[in-house]
Amino acid sequence: MIDVRALIERVGPTLLRIVGTPDSTECVGDVVIAEPGVARTVADGDLVLGIAVTELTQAVALIRDCGTQGAAAVLLKAPMATDDEVVSTAESAGLALIEVRDGTAWAQLVWLIRAALAGTAVEDTDGGDHTHMGYPGLGDLFRLADAVADVVDAPVTIEDAHSQVLAYSARQDLTDPARVSTIMGRKQPDEVLAKFRARGTFRKLTKGGSAIFVPAQQDGTLPRLIMPIRMGGELLGSMWAVVPEEVSEERATAFADTAPLVALQLLRWRTIADSERRRSAGLVRILLEGGDGRRAAADELALTDEAHRVVAIDIRPADGSAEGHRLAMWEWITKGIGKRPLVTESEGLLYALVPERSGSGGWTALRESLDCHIHRRAGDAPRMLIAVGRAVGLGELAHSRQQAEEVLGLLRSGRTHEPVAVYEELWHQLVLNRMAGAATDAGVGTLGPLPPLREHDRNQGTEYLATLLAWLRHPGDPRAASAELRIHPNTFRYRMKRLDTLVDVDLDDPEVRSALLVQLLAEQWARHR
Template identity: 60%
Template sequence: MITVRGVVDRVGPTLLHVRLDGAAAHVTDVVIAEPGRRDQVGDGDLVLGVSVHSTADAVELVRHCGSQGAAAVLLKPPLPTRTAVRDAARTCELALVEVDAGAAWAQVVWLLRSVLDAAADESELGDTHTGGLGDLFRLADAAAAVVDAPVTIEDANSRVLAYSARQDRTDPARVSTIMGRRVPDDVLARFRSRGVFRELSRGRTTIFVPAQQDGTLPRLIVPIRMGGELLGSMWAVVPGPVPAERAAAFADTAPVVALHLLRRRATEDAERRRWAELVRSVLAGRGSVRLAAAELDLADEPHRAVAIASQTQDTLGAEGMRLALWERITAGVGRRPAVAELHDVLYAVVPDRAGNGGWPSLRAALAEDRTPPLVAAGPAVPLAGLPESRALAVELLSLLRAGLVPGPVTSHEEAWPVLVLHRAAVAAAGAGTTEFGPLPLLRARDEDSGTAYVDTLYEWLRHPGDPRAASRALRIHPNTLRYRMAKLIELAGVDLEDPDVRLALLAQLTALRWR
């Protein structure tokens, strides 16, 4: 845990200067305040006013960040010294930090995130020799010195784990990679089209990629392997072909990085398993829900159990899906989400409120995927009611998989009518209620003659007194509907003027349709 003053002290007075102290006890993340998109600001954030150029805009940003619990707003001069801006920050108890006028915002982001990552490593692992992120950043600096170029260290999923401090050579691909903490999809596609990832998987010692027409600078890439497993890779932004001796020296750093990645993965896996077991206990109602919720940092407010599953047979895999979900619901939140995998379904416990980490933001983020997963949210309940919310989420997920509920994302509030009909249909079918009356005769005629009496009767009963709506549902002309109904009544000898007959038939047809 690190304070605003601690961050500024580590970055140094050349770039940052605290103009006004705030009340926030700690800093969690770095957020860029984009025009019209300030909902990503969360508790403990350092908010960069990249696009803020007027006093009025600065005051508005400070007030919004103060209301969201941010730690500080970073602005370039003269805005941090303006009286209106300072008064707004003082009222919100928000820290004001001045950024050197000549500093590049990208450089500020890199430095701030480097400081926060190193601080998190020191806080969580305690010892700088346990192979955490602090060591990885130092290794990135060492590798950069060996190859004489800026370096990033990435895992096997192209997520950025560390990067060197030197920034003398860069391009848009490197900037977007570091700022987004992973290689963007379009950059991945460009390198994939050049066979880079195929070469990585084949075990090449070094891979040189020439400059590209879009302005992407040359790269020297080294795979990070241990025992035949590809753990990640190191990417250096180079001016051109690298001498063989220097390239070999760069490759020689890979085994050292591999040891740190393995040690880091073992530590994270153990912590993740412990965390997931806490989530499972809360979802199952085992043990003390209060104690588990306190350790998971779940506030005493309504939460939802959310069930998530891939739509394809070639799934992301539980680990890949978990990582993707963690990235979405921790963006700008600064806390670990309550996530666990059980029986090939990923579960998340999320608060039922607007803002980062809540159900609405998670829903929007997951729905934006190119191949969005199936997502079903149970009702919002107190923490003790999460087992019931999870049970309903599982049931809704099964309805999504069966195509009975429009997806790919749904919630209890949207799908409860289908839930009721499905449960009623299953119970009715189990009791054999579809075998009574004229329905078996109509079904047999449809099977033998290719008629559509069962569907016609179902829509006619669903739209009482509205033959036009019923015909639209069947995609036929109203006169065709009337003709079919006349033939149906004649064939079945059924009295549709009797309300009990209509209700019984609708119950039978519902059982057939929704079970």
Template identity: 55%
Template sequence: MAAVQSVVDRVGPTLLRLLHTPADCPAVGDVVIAEPDGGQLAAGDLVLGVATSAPSEAVALIEACAARQVAAVLLKAPLAGKAAIRRTARSTGIALVEVNTATSWAQLVWLLRTVLDAITDESDEREGDPVASDLFRLADAAAAVVDAPVTIEDTNSRVLAYSSRQDLTDPARVSTIMGRRIPDDVLTRFRSRGVFRELSRGHQTIFVPGQRDGTLPRLIVPIRMGGELLGSMWAVVTGPVSDERAAAFADAAPVVALHLLRRRTQVDADRRASAELLRGLLDGTVAARTAVTELGLAAEPHRVVVIDTEGGRGTSDGEALRLSLLERIAQGMGTRQVATELRGLLYAVVPDGEWPALREALADLPARGKIATLRVAAGGAFDVARLAVSRAQAEEALSLLRSGVVAGEVVSFGEAWPQLALHRAATVSTPARVGELGPLDSLREHDSAHGTEYVSTLYEWLRHPGDPRSAARALRIHPNTLRYRVRKLLELSSLDLDQPDVRLALVVQLVALRWN
């Protein structure tokens, strides 16, 4: 984490000028590009007003950013210097940075990311964790060997480190550095060429020619240890590489593999510690203050989301889906993963404002179509001290998804309240033997003895009062057939459906019978 002043100083006065900074300015965590309404922002972001051109838009952006406690807003000159904009920055207590008019936003994002990574590199060394800094040094060393800019990526195509000279590349590499992973459209192109299939087979080096869209050639080396693929190194080259230089590039892979193994060990240890702390928070055995400090949870309402990946447990496809879920959950929610597994289910704690985006992302996962079932239920939004309540709500909503009472694959506790109310009523009615009262039992016996469907007909008739067509549609019969059945069951049972209390009592009985 770095101070806004430190970041601006490192970039230099040619490109950036700090116009205002409050005394309690948050430390910088990431660089994001925002729309005028603020978009999805997190505390500590450096927000680039790329689409902001009018003073009113800039004021709205600053106010939206202040509400999310971002570190600073960056606007181009002369917009940033407008009196109304500077006044808004001072009144909302947010840092304001002026960007030189001639500066390319894409280049600025890359430059800011480089500065932040360098500061993180220095911080890692001070804290005795040289893994991250060593990966950047190795990327620089590999770049010198192959004479081309290099990235080191994990098996999910996320960028772990990159060399200098990334400005001497193509738009695909710039997008990769900006987004910290290979963009989906670029991934698709490389996948169609069989690049990832070749990586999985363990070839020493892979050369990918340039493409018609301007994407430059790539020289790729898989990073393996003990037969396991840990990641890969990608060099952006101008053309075919000599065998000697390609071999020298590949020679760096075993050294990188050792560092990736060290990184995995560290990440696994952090994940286990976070998971244990989160379990205690969900059980109510860990103080909320401790959880907020250790897990990096913001002081705002959160939801517990429980995810069931039934059908993929214990399989490679299920593991791929679990990793995709963890990646989606971790995006934009701090540096520590706020998710854990309990009894085969994945539990996540997400800010209330992030739930709609997470819900949408869960519907479009790369590994989604490979397993039998994915069910997601979210509890209500509470402060951190009451997340155990949100967990109980999420689990209850998940039980309705599993039983089929609620249709679909994703639901929140608030959306399912009608089914929850009926289900709870049915649960209480069963031990009280409510279903044995009145003539309902005689109808059940008649259905069993004669193969009729009078009970289900009565249920749909009461669910669709005054709408026989809808009731018939639910039963998949003709409306005339429905009317005939109702006449017959009334003759058998002597029920008086004109009495409101009779109808209400029958609804309670039928719900208890159907949902238990």
């Protein structure tokens, strides 16, 4: 236990100053937030913070009440803390009177006092490995969320700029389905985001720097007090408090005053997260390249011997700003499905390493998340090509990476349009792709009827090669073939009749059809090589 004087010394004279104390001071029990006109039970030894005290009569009444209930000290801001009547009342009540320096955020004070009471330094409160719930450097943010919740008297979440939940307060006395689903999913659900976006909330967050009050909505969503978190003009994230109604100006101000402190913690978290990301990415790269040190890298990443898949992701934004989109995708993957997969970047591609199992953190969960992400993305969102290698042991991850890259080649060429293309599910496409590659290298395109057809297409602007390939791909089904070419079935039939007059070829011979298909696939493969 620690008494009032020792506590003030530990928190520091920059934030607190002793105005007066009894001859002997009590050991401090806990921190209590007081609000004028609201009954509050105070236990022996409590430190009482007069957050919303703005009038002299309120300060005097608070001190008398706290003295009666056995509090250890009352903390007030100037000018109340140094008023003669307030000082004399504190002396009569046997209370320590502490001045909170101007510019001190109440939530910062709650956070620091609780750390001091616990006998830890703030920088040590998140544990030696700087992790919380699987994310690096978030322990302090959770404690800070608790402190902010006490100040605003409401449950609080701290989110990053992508509406991912980084921390939330322990108190859950006031909640609604939107908050529950946000915490459970560690991100505000799309339907919740859409409601706040429709009210202009995110537009205000992006442009503003003050607290925003959003009234209750007809679907039962409770009111929100929202504070953007900025540093140097950059929007780092936001704080969301679920409130029963519009809060007092004093509490709203106290809520807003915590923003700089939260911003510092978000920057600290981002620095730790970036360092952890680089370290982890380097180790994953060793595994995927198949070089020396694979066993040591797997041990450092705490990988089990279960089979893993390599997922290759090629992000193609229309505006060309691929790097920012890759980082956003990296963060989405590593936060979106519980136990995060391991991710690295190489030559403009993202690679995720995931265990071959169902449940949180496994391939099944990631595939479901990727499918949903692709189908829900907005029209202006970047195009994503996602290719997946087979599940292999840790010693064969380089092979799974090569498989993923081979499938990625199919996606880039347009020969498959699967949202998530998996190696073993596209074996037939891979057979044709490899065969076409070998045929191209062997020069088979110079044989048979293709050279004159190719020359005719080039000189006359016709499309007989594409027509023949569609016919071979959809034998006996001119409607399907014409649909692939986006022409009328009668146009397709006319082209095929005309083709018979241009070249001498027996399309009834199955070996001729097979040879033509190999040639045409090889030509198509060469165009996208």
